[in-house]
Amino acid sequence: MKKSSLTYYISYILWLLLFVILPLVLLLLQALTNQQGNFTLDNFLNYLSSGTYLRMTLNSIFYAFLITLITLIISYPMAYFLTQLKNHQFWMLLVILPTWINLLLKAYAFIGLLSQNGTINSTLSFFGIVPYQLLFTNESFLLVSSYIEIPFMILPIYNSLIEIDSNLIQASQDLGANTWQTIKNVIFPLSLNGVRTGIQVVFIPSLSLFMITRLIGGNRVITLGTAIEEHFLTTQNWHMGSTIGVVLVIAMLVTTYFTREGNKKGRKK
Amino acid sequence: MADIKPIIEFKNVSLDYQDNRVLHNIDLEIEQGKFYTLLGPSGSGKSTILSLISGKNSPSEGDVLIDGKIVNELPANKREVNTVFQNYNLFPNMNVYENVAYGPKLKKLPAKKIDQLVKDMLSLVRLSDFEQNEITELSGGQQQRVAIARALANEPKVLLLDEPLSALDYKLRKEMQYELREIQQRLGITFIFVTHDQEEALAMSDWIFVMQNGRIEQSGTPVDIYDEPINHFVADFIGEANIIEGIMKEDYLVSFVGKEFKNVDAGMKPNERVEIVIRPEDLDIVAPSKGKLQVTIDDQSFRGDFYEITAIDDAGNEWSIQETNPAKIGQRRGLKFDPEDIHIMRFNETEEDFDSRLESYEGEE
Numbered sequence: 001m002k003k004s005s006l007t008y009y010i011s012y013i014l015w016l017l018l019f020v021i022l023p024l025v026l027l028l029l030q031a032l033t034n035q036q037g038n039f040t041l042d043n044f045l046n047y048l049s050s051g052t053y054l055r056m057t058l059n060s061i062f063y064a065f066l067i068t069l070i071t072l073i074i075s076y077p078m079a080y081f082l083t084q085l086k087n088h089q090f091w092m093l094l095v096i097l098p099t100w101i102n103l104l105l106k107a108y109a110f111i112g113l114l115s116q117n118g119t120i121n122s123t124l125s126f127f128g129i130v131p132y133q134l135l136f137t138n139e140s141f142l143l144v145s146s147y148i149e150i151p152f153m154i155l156p157i158y159n160s161l162i163e164i165d166s167n168l169i170q171a172s173q174d175l176g177a178n179t180w181q182t183i184k185n186v187i188f189p190l191s192l193n194g195v196r197t198g199i200q201v202v203f204i205p206s207l208s209l210f211m212i213t214r215l216i217g218g219n220r221v222i223t224l225g226t227a228i229e230e231h232f233l234t235t236q237n238w239h240m241g242s243t244i245g246v247v248l249v250i251a252m253l254v255t256t257y258f259t260r261e262g263n264k265k266g267r268k269k
Numbered sequence: 270m271a272d273i274k275p276i277i278e279f280k281n282v283s284l285d286y287q288d289n290r291v292l293h294n295i296d297l298e299i300e301q302g303k304f305y306t307l308l309g310p311s312g313s314g315k316s317t318i319l320s321l322i323s324g325k326n327s328p329s330e331g332d333v334l335i336d337g338k339i340v341n342e343l344p345a346n347k348r349e350v351n352t353v354f355q356n357y358n359l360f361p362n363m364n365v366y367e368n369v370a371y372g373p374k375l376k377k378l379p380a381k382k383i384d385q386l387v388k389d390m391l392s393l394v395r396l397s398d399f400e401q402n403e404i405t406e407l408s409g410g411q412q413q414r415v416a417i418a419r420a421l422a423n424e425p426k427v428l429l430l431d432e433p434l435s436a437l438d439y440k441l442r443k444e445m446q447y448e449l450r451e452i453q454q455r456l457g458i459t460f461i462f463v464t465h466d467q468e469e470a471l472a473m474s475d476w477i478f479v480m481q482n483g484r485i486e487q488s489g490t491p492v493d494i495y496d497e498p499i500n501h502f503v504a505d506f507i508g509e510a511n512i513i514e515g516i517m518k519e520d521y522l523v524s525f526v527g528k529e530f531k532n533v534d535a536g537m538k539p540n541e542r543v544e545i546v547i548r549p550e551d552l553d554i555v556a557p558s559k560g561k562l563q564v565t566i567d568d569q570s571f572r573g574d575f576y577e578i579t580a581i582d583d584a585g586n587e588w589s590i591q592e593t594n595p596a597k598i599g600q601r602r603g604l605k606f607d608p609e610d611i612h613i614m615r616f617n618e619t620e621e622d623f624d625s626r627l628e629s630y631e632g633e634e
Contacts, residue, residue, distance in 0.1 A: 171358035173345045174323055175372040175423055185371070189362040 024249070030242035043243035053227070057247065060223040063142070064206035068153075070146040071202050072195070075153035079194075080183070082154075083161045092158055099151045107215045110144045111135060114216070136218025144216045145209060153198040160194025161187070196259040204252045224248055274337060276301045276426060276459055277322060282331035284317060284483075291317050292483045294331070299427070299461065304453050306462045308470040309480030310506070315463045317483070319429045322461065324348045336426070351420035352429040355436065357412045359404045365391070365415050366400040372423035390418035393452060410441045417452070427459045434469065446473055467507045471495065479503050487620055495548075499623045500614055504546045511552075513586050515545045515613075520630070523613060526562060526584045534613040536626040544614045549591040551610035554578065560603015564588060566596045580604070 034040045047053045082088050082095070098106070113119050114134040121131040134140055164187060172182040208225030219226065224244055231241030277299035284292040292314050299305055307315035320326040321333050324345035332339045340348065351372070359368050369390055373383040391397050394414035404412065413433060420428055430449070434442045450473050453460045464470055470477050471491040478488045479502075487499040498504035504512055515525030520535035525545050537543065557563050564580035567587070571577075578590040580602065588604065596602065618626075 165358070167354060167356060167358045168360060170325065170345075171352070171354060171360070172371075174325075174352045175419070176346045176375045177371075178346055181375060186360055186362070 027242050027245050027249070030239050031246045034239060035237075043239050044246075046240065047243050047247065053244070056222050056224055056227050059221065060207045060225070061251075063145075063209075063221060063223060064203050066142055067145045067149060067206045068199055068203045070142065071149045071153040072198065074146070075150055075198065076157055076195070078150075079154045079157040079161055080187070082158055088158075088162075092155075095151050095154055103148065103211060106148060107144065107212055110140075110147075110216055114140055135216065136220060138217065138221060141212060141217035141221050145206060145212050148212070149202045149206065152201045156197035156201065157191060157194040160191040160197075164190050193261060196261065199259050200256060203255055207251055208248055273300055275299055275334075276336060277461075278332075278334040278337075279318075279321075280332045280334065282321065282328045282333060284321065284326060285329040290329075290483060292321075292328075295485060297478060297485065297488070299459060301426075301459055302457045303475040304450065304460045304462065304473060306464060306470040306474035306477045307480060308464060308467060308477050308506075310465055312482075313480040314483040315465075315478075315480050316431055318480075319352070319431055319461065319463055322348075322350055322427070323352050323429055324350075349425055350427040350429055351423045351425040352431060353413075353416050353420050353433045355432045357416040359412055359415055359419070361404050363404070364400070365396065365402050365404070365407070368404065368415055369419045369422045371419060376423075386422050386424075387418075390422045393421070393455075394418045394448075410437055410445065413437065413445065417449070421452075421456070421458075425458065427461060428453075430460060430462045432463050432465070435464070435466075442469070449473065471507070479506065481506075485620075487623075497612060497627065498546060498614065499618060499620060500616075501544055504544075504612075504614065509549045509589055509591075511547045511549065511586075511588050513545050515543055517541045517543045517613060521608075523611060526582050526586060528562070530561065530611060531608045532611040532613065533609055534611070535630040537613070537615060542616065544616070546612040546614060547606055547610055549577070549589045550575075551606055552588065552590040553605040554580075554590060554592055554594075554596055555603045555605045557601050557603040560605050562588075562604040564602055564604055566598050566600045566602060568598065569596055571595075 031043055032039055032041070034042060078095075082091050085091050111118070115121070116131055116133070116135070118134070120134060125131055168186055168190070169182055172186045177185065207223065208228065209223055210225035210229045213219060213221050213223055213226050224247065228241045228244050228248075231237045231244070275298035277297075279295045279297045282292060282295045283290060295314075295318065297318075307318055309315045317326065321328055322335075324340070324343055324347070327341050333341055335343075335348065335350070360371065363371070366387055369387045370383050373386050378386070387400075388397070391400060394417055396411060396414050396418065399407065399411065399415075404415070407415065413436075416433070433449075434445050437445060446469055449460070449462075462470075462473060474491055476488065477491055477494050479486045479494060481502055487494055487503050489497075494503065495507055498507060498510070501512055504510045513525055515523050517523050517534075517537040517540070518529060519539055520537075521532060523530055523532050523534070523543070523545060554560075554566075562582055564582045566578060567581050568579040569576050572591075575591045575593055576595050578592055578596050580588045580590060580596075582588060582604075590604070615623075
């Protein structure tokens with residue numbers, strides 16, 4: 001019996017070693033060495049002392065925060081609304097569907113919509129309105145990023161809402177709560193796990209977006225993702241790129257820590 | 270009794286659920302301060318009646334009145350009734366205290382009053398030491414008590430209890446029956462209790478509604494319903510019963526198993542076909558010559574406080590008898606019973622006719 005369970009584990013252990021532990025170790029090794037291959041903390045000191053890197057980091061956090069906030073504000077009511085529909089699984093599928101399409105294709109589709117001769121501007125000019133610069137703006141970057149992340153926020157929230165026992169809602173109404181009070185006191189607190197997962201799933205990848213920053217944001221927004229890409233592909237400074245990678249890993253751990261499931265005992269009375 | 274204004278009233282209430290009529294022309298009156306039970310098998314409509322009182326459903330026909338006002342469409346959160354649910358439905362994101370304080374907080378009562386209410390209710394259900402416990406840390410019986418405290422903290426006029434004890438084990442259920450009855454009497458609030466357990470209904474209630482197929486078959490005090498069941502269903506559902514067919518020769522004389530017996534029922538047509546009910550505990554096993562009926566003992570089982578004995582008479586009817594002493598299987602014995610132990614039921618008699626017939630001849634005596 002022990003042997004058979006080992007064969008089950010082996011694929012997971014291999015995956016863990018090859019695709020999680022090993023890359024992390026290599027990343028750390030790169031970050032802790034210089035071009036000559038000597039051990040050094042210079043990369044980190046460089047990162048911390050340079051205003052550019054810090055500004056990039058703050059920029060990344062700021063935009064990731066905005067993207068997360070926008071998707072959350074749109075997704076929560078949408079997920080709640082979906083759960084109230086009769087064929088909610090079908091409608092949910094429609095929300096998920098766009099995630100099956102390649103990110104790059106969606107980005108190009110938005111270029112087609114937002115560019116100077118794009119669909120929106122040509123429609124506007126038809127009514128005699130001068131074309132606006134829509135593409136390569138911070139707003140377009142936020143719009144497209146949020147659009148892409150929304151399904152990932154809706155899905156966990158929807159799942160946690162679906163799991164709530166409808167009898168609890170009945171009990172809340174029975175005790176005198178109206179719909180809004182029931183949402184506030186019962187439904188929202190019970191869906192917090194979904195919200196936490198949604199935030200993790202949206203915030204962390206948003207820290208390192210680089211394709212959209214270039215194609216839609218026109219490289220006006222420089223995030224940590226763009227920085228890593230430049231170091232690896234353009235300046236060929238893998239050591240500095242890895243250092244920023246380590247910073248991102250730390251940011252992920254911090255985010256996960258702050259959005260972990262609440263410690264029940266320490267909850268306010 | 271007629272001057273007491275009912276707190277809840279159903280006037281010819283019917284309810285359809287997806288083309289199915291689940292309640293048929295229900296009329297009932299609930300008075301202040303009594304313990305009512307809706308008793309019936311699953312699917313009989315008892316929980317549906319609760320849902321019409323709580324506001325979860327609206328009647329398809331007829332009117333539901335609370336305090337003399339029609340409340341057909343009034344939403345649940347605006348009604349002064351609260352429910353103790355079968356699965357408790359406690360909020361898992363709140364501790365015991367917060368669960369009980371939920372209703373009073375919504376009413377925006379002053380903080381001091383809320384605190385007092387919660388403490389009173391928790392001490393009423395003997396859970397004062399569990400204020401800060403999480404719901405998941407409680408046993409089933411404790412969760413049930415929190416549910417009762419939570420509903421009562423809202424100071425309802427009527428407390429609805431939807432099979433609240435069915436998830437508890439036998440001993441705990443007995444204890445909670447006693448406690449619920451005590452709480453009801455202490456607070457003087459009307460309780461409407463739903464159960465399929467006839468023992469529970471008989472032990473706790475002031476008044477029972479026996480239901481089947483969306484209709485009230487009979488209503489009355491536990492003793493009335495046990496002693497004078499209106500029909501086969503009620504007699505069979507409430508307690509153990511020997512039910513056999515017979516003929517009512519004339520008033521106070523019934524014939525069954527080929528013999529004639531004196532009894533205490535009247536008001537039927539001469540030679541009307543009827544059903545006879547004799548409760549197992551009213552039958553005594555005696556020597557064959559002393560018995561009114563002669564039977565052969567067929568089977569017996571030990572039930573702790575009595576023996577359940579099955580015997581077969583000469584016409585082939587099976588009789589169930591409860592005796593403190595054992596019998597010998599295969600032995601020829603006699604069955605003894607008094608005229609008062611025979612209860613006669615007419616076929617298809619309505620509750621109204623039944624009541625007026627009972628009144629007519631009981632008045633004569």
